[in-house]
Amino acid sequence: MNNKTTRLYTRITPSEKRKVEALALSCGLSVSEYIRQRCLGFAPRPLQPELFYEMIRRIEGLGEKNHESSRAEIDLLLHDIRQALILPEKEKEVTPWLPLDSGPSKDS
Numbered sequence: 001m002n003n004k005t006t007r008l009y010t011r012i013t014p015s016e017k018r019k020v021e022a023l024a025l026s027c028g029l030s031v032s033e034y035i036r037q038r039c040l041g042f043a044p045r046p047l048q049p050e051l052f053y054e055m056i057r058r059i060e061g062l063g064e065k066n067h068e069s070s071r072a073e074i075d076l077l078l079h080d081i082r083q084a085l086i087l088p089e090k091e092k093e094v095t096p097w098l099p100l101d102s103g104p105s106k107d108s
Contacts, residue, residue: 048085056081 012020024034027044037044059074 045085045087052085 020034021031024031026046027034028047029037029044034044056078059078062074
């Protein structure tokens with residue numbers, strides 16, 4: 001069961017908030033979903049322009065007109081395009097987060 005009942009709070013600067021909002025919007029996600037995916041190690045990708053989807057539809061149309069072996073190759077190509085450009089992927093390596101020094105310096 002997927003009950004999202006726990007909240008996580010953080011403080012960020014106004015410019016950081018604008019950047020996160022812009023990144024979430026470019027991926028077609030809410031800020032919450034964008035942050036959730038990033039925290040869980042996913043790298044959401046920006047939405048593709050409508051031209052990209054028109055090209056996909058054209059490729060799919062070609063498959064309907066060709067022999068069965070060509071159709072299999074086109075299906076594989078479409079799968080690769082979707083995997084590479086549409087679906088979010090797990091990051092290969094997660095860079096450890098280093099907290100900023102927010103307190104008084106040790107030299108003070």
